[in-house]
Amino acid sequence: MQAPTRIPGSLVGFALILLIGAQQGCGPQAEDHAEGEGEMAEGQMEAEHAEGEGEGEVHWGYEGETGPDGWGGLDPSFAVCDTGLEQSPIDLAGAISADADDGGLDIQWQATEWEVVDNGHTIQINVAEGSSVVLEGRQFSLVQFHFHLPSEHTVDGAASPMEVHFVHAAEEGDLAVIGVFMEAGDEDPAIQGLWEAIPGPEEAPAAVGALDPGALLPEGRGYFRYQGSLTTPPCSEVVSWVVMTESISVSQAQVDAFAALYPMNARPVQPLNEREIRLH
Numbered sequence: 001m002q003a004p005t006r007i008p009g010s011l012v013g014f015a016l017i018l019l020i021g022a023q024q025g026c027g028p029q030a031e032d033h034a035e036g037e038g039e040m041a042e043g044q045m046e047a048e049h050a051e052g053e054g055e056g057e058v059h060w061g062y063e064g065e066t067g068p069d070g071w072g073g074l075d076p077s078f079a080v081c082d083t084g085l086e087q088s089p090i091d092l093a094g095a096i097s098a099d100a101d102d103g104g105l106d107i108q109w110q111a112t113e114w115e116v117v118d119n120g121h122t123i124q125i126n127v128a129e130g131s132s133v134v135l136e137g138r139q140f141s142l143v144q145f146h147f148h149l150p151s152e153h154t155v156d157g158a159a160s161p162m163e164v165h166f167v168h169a170a171e172e173g174d175l176a177v178i179g180v181f182m183e184a185g186d187e188d189p190a191i192q193g194l195w196e197a198i199p200g201p202e203e204a205p206a207a208v209g210a211l212d213p214g215a216l217l218p219e220g221r222g223y224f225r226y227q228g229s230l231t232t233p234p235c236s237e238v239v240s241w242v243v244m245t246e247s248i249s250v251s252q253a254q255v256d257a258f259a260a261l262y263p264m265n266a267r268p269v270q271p272l273n274e275r276e277i278r279l280h
């Protein structure tokens with residue numbers, strides 16, 4: 001994770017908290033981990049205060065009264081989960097051909113230090129400074145990536161076994177997230193290394209050394225593009241979404257290993273409303 005002192009601009013820190021702070025969480029497991037997070041936990045606390053959420057964590061999950069249908073009512077700061085018109089994820093259907101002049105997507109990732117965290121909602125990999133993307137002419141810095149099972153986005157109604165989200169923040173505070181579908185097939189060596197580094201419930205985040213996140217990208221660079229939100233509370237509508245059209249392959253055993261920790265951590269698809277999906 002980028003320590004707050006290394007994040008270029010306080011607004012970036014704030015944006016990260018919108019996501020990461022929100023994903024911190026509910027239950028003793030997440031609390032244990034939060035204690036071990038040092039500088040990052042400190043930054044998150046600052047931002048929680050800035051948002052006015054106070055000390056308490058609002059418990060949310062994927063089932064029952066605290067599940068996705070109830071998120072908007074759990075806390076006033078979650079209201080947009082119910083009322084928003086640009087929510088994520090969505091079903092990627094009916095995409096239109098993209099304008100060739102919008103600047104496209106330039107992924108500029110490099111090998112940096114990673115840290116694996118079990119935050120109570122997913123397995124998250126915090127990434128040291130140095131990787132970024134330029135999306136439609138704007139630069140966003142990669143700060144973390146994490147996993148959902150099954151996939152949150154669907155294509156023509158079909159979900160994949162898993163989806164990874166690469167979360168990037170701009171200095172202005174908004175986010176660009178790149179989603180990659182994970183299909184069951186050949187084992188992925190990078191995923192294997194990550195899974196083996198997942199800390200236990202009582203353990204601090206695990207450092208995994210310098211790795212290139214590009215190992216988790218498909219070869220093809222085609223993508224869907226739309227405007228949306230965080231897929232977890234507070235569901236903030238600040239995300240420029242990119243979902244790659246090609247998938248990466250992981251083994252069924254790797255899917256099963258994640259499912260043993262998080263058997264279901266995907267928000268259902270949300271209405272498209274007036275938005276366009278562009279295909280690049």
Ligand SMILES: [Zn+2]
Nearest residue numbers: 146148165231
């Ligand atoms: Zn996500």
